[in-house]
Amino acid sequence: MTLIDLGRPVAQKRRIDTLPVAVIGAGPIGLAAAANLAERGIEFTVFEAGDSVADGVRKWGHIRLFSPWRHLVDPASARLLQAAGWTHPDEEALPDGAELVAQYLMPLAALPAIKENVRTGVEVLAVSREGMDRTRTRGRAATPFVLRVREATGEITEVPARAVIDASGTYRTPNSLGSSGLDPLGLAEVADLVSHALPDVLGAECSRFAGRHTVVVGAGHSAANTLINLAALAEKVPGTRITWAIRNRGAVRVSTSPDDELVARAKIGGRVDTLVERGVIDVVDRFEIARLEREGDSVRIVGNRGGELTDIEADVVVNATGFRPNLDMLREIRLELDEIVEAPKRLAPLIDPNEHSCGTVEPHGFAELRQPEDGFFIAGMKSYGRAPTFLLATGYEQVRSIAAWIDGDTASATKVELSLPATGVCSTDGGPAGGGCCS
Structure with missing residues (x-):
């Protein structure tokens, strides 16, 4: 086998570009990432721990959102759906979670370009680089990612990927009831x-x-x-x-x-x-x-x-104390996170709940979400760490920009535009430990 000066096989360096992008989570943001990648002809696989897409949303399906439909549908997803004959719901109507799933997310997930690339009942346990823990640097960017997953059968396997978009959300990891941040005794x-x-x-x-x-x-x-x-x-x-x-x-x-x-x-x-x-x-x-x-x-x-x-x-x-990101699965990934809200370092000042509400967050994309681990991104609610100011429209713009960057379309990736509804709520009352998010 011929080796290059970086210490990695030539064949392996070429191989990374042939692998799919891994998207973790098939909620609204994960499926939006899939739609943007599909539009660009980029191969991808979506891993969803639940038995069906939008598993987290289904758990609060009885709750009515306070955002109307015009803020709840990803533009790329809408284009793919409308090409298949889908009709956009009344833009001013307020759906509940169940209606969001039934009228938008399920039809989106059923599109052939999406459906054949979504694996439900598959939990991502950890993300790393093939043969590399976080301490090894030489040839790192040219080495494929590896996702360790638990299959629906219970079998644990490993799957390689070209890049990773972690849109797994935070619903499964609530904040503690204890004011210390630790689970209360008992x-x-x-x-x-x-x-x-x-x-x-x-x-x-x-x-x-x-x-x-x-x-x-x-x-x-x-x-x-x-x-x-x-x-x-x-x-x-x-x-x-x-x-x-x-x-x-x-x-x-x-x-x-x-x-x-x-x-x-x-x-x-x-x-x-x-x-x-x-x-x-x-x-x-x-x-x-x-x-x-x-x-x-x-x-x-x-x-x-x-x-x-x-x-x-x-x-x-x-x-109802809010949610926090699951970072345990990312122990072998090189991350640069804010020490307070656990959001990507460059994003944190834009979403600090001490300063910002849902509607005052500046548009942002791949540049603010990039990590020291080249090709790895945290998007959606998880990208906000413990800050409770997230809007779906913000996540849709995030994954649009990320998909453009992965595609090598720097001009589109850096042209981040987003119009959010003005708001007077979601300000903090003294810290990031409060309740729900802005949907």
Whole structure:
């Protein structure tokens, strides 16, 4: 075998250009990445851990988005769909998650150019370079990526790739209930009494909440949506009680703003404020959770409130404290992340929740998302790390720019343009530890 001066086989250096791009996650951003790559004739494979595309969205399918359809459809995806006879939904209508899947994401995933390249039920466990851990440099950029995956059968295999777009999202990795960022002491003993964010309170999970006392922890839109649904349940089922626990003095991320162009989003805070004023929702502010204790079929939430030890007893706790990226799978990838929000270093100043809201984030693309690992990108909600200010339209522009860069189209990749709705919400109340994201 002939070796070049970089210490890698000539055949292997040529091989990287023949491999597909790996896209991790078949949610809205992952499928948008697929559509942009398909338009450019770039071979790709999408890996989705769920049993079907948009698995994460399906879990909150009962929640209505506050963005209308005109902000929810990726332009490249729309072109591919319309060429196949698809009709764009009413641009001003507000779909729920289930409608987003049924009317847009499923038709997109069913297009032959997309469907034949999507592998569902396949979880990406780790990403690296073939034969190289993160410490080795020589010939690195010319060496294919390798994705270690768990197949639907349970078998663990490895798949090579030319480049990697990690659009796996953050829904599977919620922030901790503990104010320290660590899971509160005792969580394992009461795990069955703790719900993930955005439970289907009025539908499939109604029996879990009806006639019981629920404590919702978190200060963002995920918490607000759950509080509103619990209040609707309380009107129907006597004995249904609601407590809202927040870490700061107020939940300004859901505050109503007359400047918000997304009318539905602007109304959320007002609805919650009214429910609080009417006494439907009890608020415990400045509450920092330290530990959880089981008491029969209920849980005692112990924490610090204004310097004093306080506890709240609940039947169910909803963790609506937001989400964080899963970085464990990227241990062997060279990453440059912001030390606070865990977003790409060059992107972080543009999305800092202490300074920016959903609508004030500057357009950005491959340049802000590039990592020291050549050809590796984090896109979509995961690219925002722990910042709760993400909009789907932002992710669509990210993957458009990345696909152009992979295709060698530098002019298109660097011409980043994006028009976002003006907003007066999603500002922080003292840190990036709050609730839901802007969808």
